[in-house]
Amino acid sequence: MLNIEPNLSAPDDFYEALIDMHRGLDDKQSAMVNARLILLLANHVGDLDVLREAMARARADVVPSG
Amino acid sequence: MSIDYSSLVLPYVRPSELDRHDVAHRPVIVVGAGPVGLTVAIDLARYGTPVLLVDEDDKLAQGSRAICFAKRSLEIWDRLGCGEAITARGVSWQVGKVYFGDGLVYRFDLLPEPGHHRPAFVNLQQYAVEGMLYEHALSEPAIEMRFRQRVVAVEPRDDGVTVTIETPDGTYRLYCDYLVACDGSRSPVRAFLGLETRGQVFRDRFLIADVRMTRDLPAERRFWFDPPFHPHGSALMHRQPDNVWRLDFQLGWDADPVVERQPERVMPRVRAMVGDDVDFELVWCSVYTFACTRMAHFRHGRVLFAGDAAHGVSPFGARGANSGVEDAANLAWKLHYVLRGDAPASLLDSYGCEREPAADENIRHSTRSADFLTPKSEMSRTFRDAVLGLARNHPFARRLVNSGRLSTASTLADSPLNTPDRDAFAGAMTPGAAAADAPVAHDARDDWLLRHLGGRFVALQFANGADAHGEPIALQGLRVEALVMNAAANATANALVDREGVAFARYDAKPGTTYLFRPDQHVCARWRSFDRHAIGAAVARATGH
Ligand SMILES: Cc1cc2nc3c(=O)[nH]c(=O)nc-3n(C[C@H](O)[C@H](O)[C@H](O)COP(=O)(O)OP(=O)(O)OC[C@H]3O[C@@H](n4cnc5c(N)ncnc54)[C@H](O)[C@@H]3O)c2cc1C
Numbered sequence: 001m002l003n004i005e006p007n008l009s010a011p012d013d014f015y016e017a018l019i020d021m022h023r024g025l026d027d028k029q030s031a032m033v034n035a036r037l038i039l040l041l042a043n044h045v046g047d048l049d050v051l052r053e054a055m056a057r058a059r060a061d062v063v064p065s066g
Numbered sequence: 067m068s069i070d071y072s073s074l075v076l077p078y079v080r081p082s083e084l085d086r087h088d089v090a091h092r093p094v095i096v097v098g099a100g101p102v103g104l105t106v107a108i109d110l111a112r113y114g115t116p117v118l119l120v121d122e123d124d125k126l127a128q129g130s131r132a133i134c135f136a137k138r139s140l141e142i143w144d145r146l147g148c149g150e151a152i153t154a155r156g157v158s159w160q161v162g163k164v165y166f167g168d169g170l171v172y173r174f175d176l177l178p179e180p181g182h183h184r185p186a187f188v189n190l191q192q193y194a195v196e197g198m199l200y201e202h203a204l205s206e207p208a209i210e211m212r213f214r215q216r217v218v219a220v221e222p223r224d225d226g227v228t229v230t231i232e233t234p235d236g237t238y239r240l241y242c243d244y245l246v247a248c249d250g251s252r253s254p255v256r257a258f259l260g261l262e263t264r265g266q267v268f269r270d271r272f273l274i275a276d277v278r279m280t281r282d283l284p285a286e287r288r289f290w291f292d293p294p295f296h297p298h299g300s301a302l303m304h305r306q307p308d309n310v311w312r313l314d315f316q317l318g319w320d321a322d323p324v325v326e327r328q329p330e331r332v333m334p335r336v337r338a339m340v341g342d343d344v345d346f347e348l349v350w351c352s353v354y355t356f357a358c359t360r361m362a363h364f365r366h367g368r369v370l371f372a373g374d375a376a377h378g379v380s381p382f383g384a385r386g387a388n389s390g391v392e393d394a395a396n397l398a399w400k401l402h403y404v405l406r407g408d409a410p411a412s413l414l415d416s417y418g419c420e421r422e423p424a425a426d427e428n429i430r431h432s433t434r435s436a437d438f439l440t441p442k443s444e445m446s447r448t449f450r451d452a453v454l455g456l457a458r459n460h461p462f463a464r465r466l467v468n469s470g471r472l473s474t475a476s477t478l479a480d481s482p483l484n485t486p487d488r489d490a491f492a493g494a495m496t497p498g499a500a501a502a503d504a505p506v507a508h509d510a511r512d513d514w515l516l517r518h519l520g521g522r523f524v525a526l527q528f529a530n531g532a533d534a535h536g537e538p539i540a541l542q543g544l545r546v547e548a549l550v551m552n553a554a555a556n557a558t559a560n561a562l563v564d565r566e567g568v569a570f571a572r573y574d575a576k577p578g579t580t581y582l583f584r585p586d587q588h589v590c591a592r593w594r595s596f597d598r599h600a601i602g603a604a605v606a607r608a609t610g611h
Contacts, residue, residue, distance in 0.1 A: 028448075032452055032455075036452045039453060039463060040460075
């Protein structure tokens with residue numbers, strides 16, 4: 001089960017680090033770094049059910065434009 | 067010097083039916099003498115079913131088609147008596163290497179454990195495999211082969227199929243109980259029946275260049291994403307016999323297939339890949355695209371579809387011919403049992419039940435590889451490159467790199483012919499699995515387990531010094547061979563001996579454990595004890611009774 005309760009020990013620090021991670025990168029580079037981050041975290045989580053749940057939530061209210 | 071199969075011309079003989087007015091009957095006609103049709107025909111003939119094999123052509127496969135033949139295909143051809151010749155002529159390999167840019171990111175071993183008679187793969191030109199199957203078929207009295215004979219009409223009926231065949235000397239008709247369509251991806255038989263195959267065409271093109279050159283490189287599959295010699299594309303290199311190498315270059319959808327196969331376009335690509343100091347000669351080149359397709363059903367009454375006629379995949383997992391050979395082995399014994407009256411015709415439905423999911427599995431693997439090779443969106447490409455970038459230093463990412471997941475035997479897990487386990491077992495030899503090989507001894511000589519399985523039902527009892535059963539078990543007229551395998555410490559003269567303990571381990575066996583194998587060497591039932599009644603029920607189930 002995907003944990004959607006607050007779980008970050010230092011939320012503001014995390015958010016700052018996330019934005020910092022992209023500093024100085026163009027959109028393409030940022031996309032690459034995001035992709036790597038997702039892959040690293042996905043491996044850390046490991047459980048495919050949890051990952052599928054997160055993916056479903058991530059795109060839940062996004063309507064395909066094409 | 068071995069035969070040059072690439073130029074072999076198969077004989078046309080004027081058929082006597084051209085002078086007859088009645089329509090002659092044949093039990094089975096196989097359409098198409100590709101690797102799949104040849105395998106079906108040989109397998110049927112060895113069971114004792116007479117078979118007519120017709121092909122519109124008089125040549126073996128032209129140019130660059132399949133080169134990678136999987137362990138399971140070799141094992142099937144072993145059972146048919148030609149696995150040794152094919153293996154010996156091919157280049158055996160089991161290691162794959164994947165590069166990103168110029169760096170190695172991933173190495174895989176397709177057969178990391180010893181104790182198998184056959185290698186993970188051999189590389190061998192498709193025409194050579196076909197040539198050896200053809201020669202083997204010549205030695206089978208129950209096969210008649212007819213070349214330059216094209217099937218031009220098929221009329222299915224409830225009790226058989228009428229087939230119209232065109233020859234250089236005119237047209238004749240035959241009537242058969244069953245027609246096996248192994249007539250390739252464009253299957254005319256499929257069209258005659260008004261059937262279709264559906265799937266996905268991939269928008270990409272690949273160049274194949276088979277080149278002859280002397281290189282002292284190991285026999286491995288080498289795959290590059292975005293290499294310096296072919297930026298923005300992938301490339302593949304495989305060793306074939308006779309100093310021929312298969313090079314494969316991804317060109318992209320916009321490439322012009324006619325222009326790209328001109329030697330003046332091909333030579334610089336090859337030169338960039340092999341380097342300036344290597345002499346090479348171009349043996350063959352072609353540009354191909356691929357599609358993943360399958361027919362909804364492989365059985366249509368008395369017409370059965372196998373191989374590319376039934377399903378298509380990308381070449382990157384070597385799943386085309388190899389899965390077709392598995393179709394052939396699956397179908398042959400069922401047709402034989404039905405024709406001999408040992409099984410109801412409904413047994414043939416299980417061909418579809420078993421091989422349609424197997425085709426789905428192959429298509430799933432093939433589609434995933436194609437999506438990794440040819441990402442369909444910018445984000446898909448970003449993830450692909452992220453995986454490749456991480457792979458160098460992160461072991462987890464290497465397992466996501468997909469340059470083709472290579473063909474292995476399909477486990478027929480949901481088959482109605484399987485008897486579900488009653489006892490507890492561990493390991494891979496679940497009902498539906500293709501039997502795993504193991505080094506054994508027989509008559510005090512080193513031998514392999516698979517050489518004792520197949521061609522009939524076999525009940526193999528693992529034991530602790532027991533004698534062979536001797537008498538086959540006769541069940542409702544069906545012969546079941548009862549074999550015994552003893553542990554090495556308790557060998558007896560007339561039973562198999564598990565000389566390295568590998569068989570007991572692979573089959574999670576204890577003394578008493580009994581496996582039932584089908585004529586195609588798939589496991590269909592297993593128990594912790596030898597129980598004639600249970601074996602009888604399982605054979606009945608596996609033959610559709
Ligand atoms: C570039 C490339 C690389 C590949 N690499 C591999 C690989 O490494 N490993 C692998 O397993 N697969 C590979 N494949 C796939 C493999 O070549 C095919 O899956 C295989 O040839 C299918 O065999 P088949 O017997 O079903 O059909 P085919 O080989 O296509 O044979 C069909 C036969 O039917 C005959 N025929 C057609 N119509 C009629 C008619 N009306 N009457 C009489 N005869 C007829 C044809 O003459 C032909 O001989 C590759 C394919 C390509 C293109």
